Each structure stands twice: as structure tokens, then as C-alpha cells.
Amino acid sequence: MPELPEVETVRQGLLPAMKGKSLVKLELNRKNLRFDFDSDLAATLEGKQIADIERRSKYLLMHFHSVKDQQTLIGHLGMSGKFTIFSHNEAKMREKQKHDHVVFYLDDGTEIVYNDPRRFGFLVLADQGDWQSHKLIRDIGPEPLTDDFDAAHLAKKSAGKNGNIKNHLLNQKIVAGLGNIYVCEALFRAKIDPTYPAGILTTKAGKPSKVCTKLVPIIKDILAEAIEAGGSTLNDYRQADGNLGYFQHRFVAYGREGDDCVSDKCKDKIIRIVQSGRSTFYCPSCQK
Ligand SMILES: [Zn+2]
Incomplete structure (x- = not known):
């Protein structure tokens, strides 16, 4: 499951491919992912320019602008969501893959495909671009890499x-x-x-x-x-x-159950316990 650093890397990868381009067509190959797509999603975004892509927590915020209005598409990768960028030349040879649920066709011929086998990801519109007060986002605590988190x-x-x-x-x-x-x-x-x-x-x-x-x-x-x-x-x-x-x-702890602890002089092994249904990996000698 992608966490904050992975989502930030996706943002950094999408940004040069999308920023400043216009969305010619939004292809939706199903009616939903984790949530139903907004009924007017394609019509709302098509013809608009991607002004910027930001990230808040594990959410991608794609800002679409036109002269008339601004919209923000809030994206989450869920468990298995991934974006793949096809340049103009690559797009000509692109073959549709199973679980390709959404395709962004940009005005320079770039195609950006969202594939998600397990469909825990989602893409939802924030009303009038007001993503800050969207119910998914409004109660989230401070970003860990800002001074607000101290x-x-x-x-x-x-x-x-x-x-x-x-x-x-x-x-x-x-x-x-x-x-x-x-x-x-x-x-x-x-x-x-x-x-x-x-x-x-x-x-x-x-x-x-x-x-x-x-x-x-x-x-x-x-x-x-x-x-x-x-x-x-x-x-x-x-x-x-x-x-x-x-x-x-x-990783030095995560996923290393039974492996030697990497700390200097520690002869213990990483153990796994379950807390609230989720695995925790730690060294009982170093972490006490
Ligand atoms: Zn240790």
C-alpha cells in the first residue's frame, strides 16, 4: 500500500507530464472505483488545463482550470492503484491492459493510465475546487514535513x-x-x-x-x-x-520478522506482533 513518500513520488512523476497541458478526453471504463465517479466527471474536466498537482497526506490533488472555473480532482491510490505515463509515441502502441480503469488523454498526445486491480483507489471531484473542506481531507492533521508538525x-x-x-x-x-x-x-x-x-x-x-x-x-x-x-x-x-x-x-524493521536486528552490537532478531489487526515489526532489545 503506497504511503506518503510513494504518493509524493507519483506526484513528482505526474507533474512534468501533466502540468500546463489540457485534458482532451477522460476515458472512464467503469462507473466506479472505491466510490462512484461523479456523474459529470468527464464533462467537467475535459477542455480544462492542469494547472498544478499537489499532495495532501496520501491524496493527490489535480487542479484543473479554465477561464470559467476551477476544479480539483482528489485521487487516492488505495492498495494497488498506479499511474503510467505514455508519451505521444508510446501511446500509439499502447495496448489496453486489464484493470485500466481511467485514461487521461492530453493535448500533446500524452496518455496517462490509471490501473487498479483491487479498486480501493478513487478519483473524486472537490466541489468548486474547494478540496480543503472536502470530507476526506478537512480533519487530517498537519503534514509531517511541515513546521506545523513539531x-x-x-x-x-x-x-x-x-x-x-x-x-x-x-x-x-x-x-x-x-x-x-x-x-x-x-x-x-x-x-x-x-x-x-x-x-x-x-x-x-x-x-x-x-x-x-x-x-x-x-x-x-x-x-x-x-x-x-x-x-x-x-x-x-x-x-x-x-x-x-x-x-x-x-527497510530495517518493517517486513523483517526473524531477521537479525541491524543495530550495532545487538544480537536480537526483529519480531512481529499484531496491534489493532496490523503487523508491527520491532526489536525487543533495542526498543524498550
Ligand atoms: Zn536490536
Whole structure:
């Protein structure tokens, strides 16, 4: 499942292919993905120019402009969604693949295909481009890579919380876009036991604890490193097959059950536990 860094990489890949181009035709090969398509989706967007593509949490925000109005298409990749870019020349030879649900035809001949076998992804219009108040987005917490997400914010949201810190960090109202993989990686690097109560992030006086001031920059670093790694693969990857956003990161905790802990001098192995139905990977010697 793509998390924030993968979605950011997709955004960076789509941007040069789409920005400033006009949408000639929007092909919808079904009536829905996770949600029904807006009934007037194609008619609303066709003829408009793609002014920009932004990201909020794990949502892509495609801004379509015309002289008359502005619309924002909110996109989510779900479990298996992917965009593939076909240049003018490549598009001539493109063969329709199973699960190609949406195709964006641009005025320079570029075709951008959205393929999603499991169909947990979606594309929905924000009313009059007002994506900030869309119900999917309005309650999301601060972006982790902005100054709005800092130790003071996390401490405030964690005061008196008895639930475990792992699930706490997955709560999108506290911080945007963190998922299972990067929470496991951040807790490993910060040497925090994922079963600890979230309240350890806050002192009795309501200030950030030492654990909190250590964790916040680690979360930022881990996400920034993954975005950097994704960006550096982008050119090669696009040349290979045009797919965006699915590249193999190397993780030190996530997915490594039974493997040796990578920390210096640690002789323990990574274990897996289940918290709220989701796997957590950690080193019981380093993270305590
Ligand atoms: Zn260890």
C-alpha cells in the first residue's frame, strides 16, 4: 500500500507530464472505483488545463482550470492503484491492459493510465475546487514535513493517551500520511517500544517529553529519505516502463520478522506482533 513518500513520488512523476497541458478526453471504463465517479466527471474536466498537482497526506490533488472555473480532482491510490505515463509515441502502441480503469488523454498526445486491480483507489471531484473542506481531507492533521508538525503539536495530542504509540501515530488526525511501514521504521530508529502508551510523548506539565523531541525529527528524516530515494529512481523507472511510485525501498524493521536486528552490537532478531489487526515489526532489545 503506497504511503506518503510513494504518493509524493507519483506526484513528482505526474507533474512534468501533466502540468500546463489540457485534458482532451477522460476515458472512464467503469462507473466506479472505491466510490462512484461523479456523474459529470468527464464533462467537467475535459477542455480544462492542469494547472498544478499537489499532495495532501496520501491524496493527490489535480487542479484543473479554465477561464470559467476551477476544479480539483482528489485521487487516492488505495492498495494497488498506479499511474503510467505514455508519451505521444508510446501511446500509439499502447495496448489496453486489464484493470485500466481511467485514461487521461492530453493535448500533446500524452496518455496517462490509471490501473487498479483491487479498486480501493478513487478519483473524486472537490466541489468548486474547494478540496480543503472536502470530507476526506478537512480533519487530517498537519503534514509531517511541515513546521506545523513539531514536538509541541505531538505532545499536545498525546497527553494522557493510554493507547499504544504505534496506533497513535497511525491516527491521521494527529499527523497526516503516516502508515504502517514508516511508523515501524520511525519507532525502530528512535528505539521506542511500539507497545508503550502514547502518553509517554508528553510530560506531566504538558510539554514534549525527551522521547517526543527525539521522535519527531526521526519521522521527518525517514519520510524525507524515502521521498529522496523515490525521486532518484523516478527517471530510470519511467524510462523502464512508465510506471510511477512502486519501487523497492530497503527497510530495517518493517517486513523483517526473524531477521537479525541491524543495530550495532545487538544480537536480537526483529519480531512481529499484531496491534489493532496490523503487523508491527520491532526489536525487543533495542526498543524498550
Ligand atoms: Zn536490536
